[in-house]
Amino acid sequence: MDSIVRVFSEIVGSASSSIRRMLYRGLVRARERGDLMIIGHYLSMLSPSYYGEDLPYEFDGYFKSYPGRRKISLPKPMAESGADVFRVIASRRSRRRYSRSPITLAELSTILYYTVGVTGRAWWGGPKRVYPSAGALQPVEAYLSASKVEELEPGIYHYNPGGHYLEELKLGDYSRILEDIALGQEHLGEAPLNIILTIVYKRTASKYGLRAYRYAHLDAGFAGENIYITVEALNLATVAVGAFYDEELCKLLEIDCEEEIPVLIFPIGRRI
Ligand SMILES: Cc1cc2nc3c(=O)[nH]c(=O)nc-3n(C[C@H](O)[C@H](O)[C@H](O)COP(=O)(O)O)c2cc1C
Structure with a gap:
């Protein structure tokens, strides 16, 4: 249990204020409704203009290819x-x-x-x-x-x-x-x-x-x-x-x- 709390507080500590706000709303609703998935739903409601500035992903091309395979x-x-x-x-x-x-x-x-x-x-x-x-x-x-x-x-x-x-x-x-x-x-x-x-x-x-x-x-x-x-x-x-x-x-x-x-x-x- 301790480790869950530690990991969670590390995540929250490094999140931007807009993410923290949505995370909080999601957590409150998840507790009320008994549905953890609602947390992800709230996070996905961040404005479309948010443009993933806090996420570490880079575009990797429009499709995969397998060089060397037949x-x-x-x-x-x-x-x-x-x-x-x-x-x-x-x-x-x-x-x-x-x-x-x-x-x-x-x-x-x-x-x-x-x-x-x-x-x-x-x-x-x-x-x-x-x-x-x-x-x-x-x-x-x-x-x-x-x-x-x-x-x-x-x-x-x-x-x-x-x-x-x-x-x-x-x-x-x-x-x-x-x-x-x-x-x-x-x-x-x-x-x-x-x-x-x-x-x-x-x-x-x-x-x-x-x-x-x-x-x-x-x-x-x-x-x-x-x-x-x-x-x-x-x-x-x-x-x-x-x-x-x-x-x-x-x-x-x-x-x-x-x-x-x-x-x-x-x-x-x-x-x-
Ligand atoms: C996201 C999704 C998941 C589905 N999963 C299954 C499945 O695992 N097995 C299956 O036999 N049909 C599956 N279906 C088909 C639905 O049962 C089917 O679309 C529904 O009964 C309506 O029938 P219709 O497609 O003939 O209009 C799935 C359909 C969707 C859209």
Whole structure:
């Protein structure tokens, strides 16, 4: 108990007056409501003009890349689906049953591109994406666990949006392991493909400080809806899965759970 008090007073002692004010309000409300999460909520309410001046983060670039890993090039994403956007949005559903047939590499390429792909350049030279992003900082990363994708060895891959190619992290069929990580949800184990979205927190926090926890998750939500819409337009099936053991998932993806937060897993397959 003593050590908690010591650590806490050290944090408070070094915080700015605006952070201390919000922390105090959060603590009072947390005591009243019996909900510790409210502390983070109050901290995230600091003005958007606060600009993270007290946080130690530096912008690390718009996307990760894995130099030295094998690159797998992807076919050009489809330019049109032939489906009407209003009909696609209205018919979108979470679909948890998939046939045993594989997904094609063209379908994978199309889904990844319309989830987090680069669509242009901003006036300052940074990329523009298919998803809107707070401060155009683009914290969302996409990984995939392929078990039955044509012309792709089963394995875990990272999508490099700058070059529109995959980077091989490790080979093997990890779909049943993903199922266990997601509390035994069978749709993950049965899907030929699972896409995992993460957020690199410091990318957004480098500008928005304590407000970044909101913004980075919102960015991932926009990218997640892109998966739903693209999959629906391709007449495939998916569901957003938020229930999983974080540390096990980070271990599988070989990422640091504190730096990079896994947000959603999307099993994807053909409809039955
Ligand atoms: C943040 C989030 C987390 C979710 N987590 C799960 C999950 O772990 N497992 C699952 O089967 N569905 C999950 N879903 C899907 C919801 O259950 C589904 O969207 C909801 O029942 C509404 O159905 P609809 O998407 O067909 O409209 C999640 C959806 C969201 C947005």
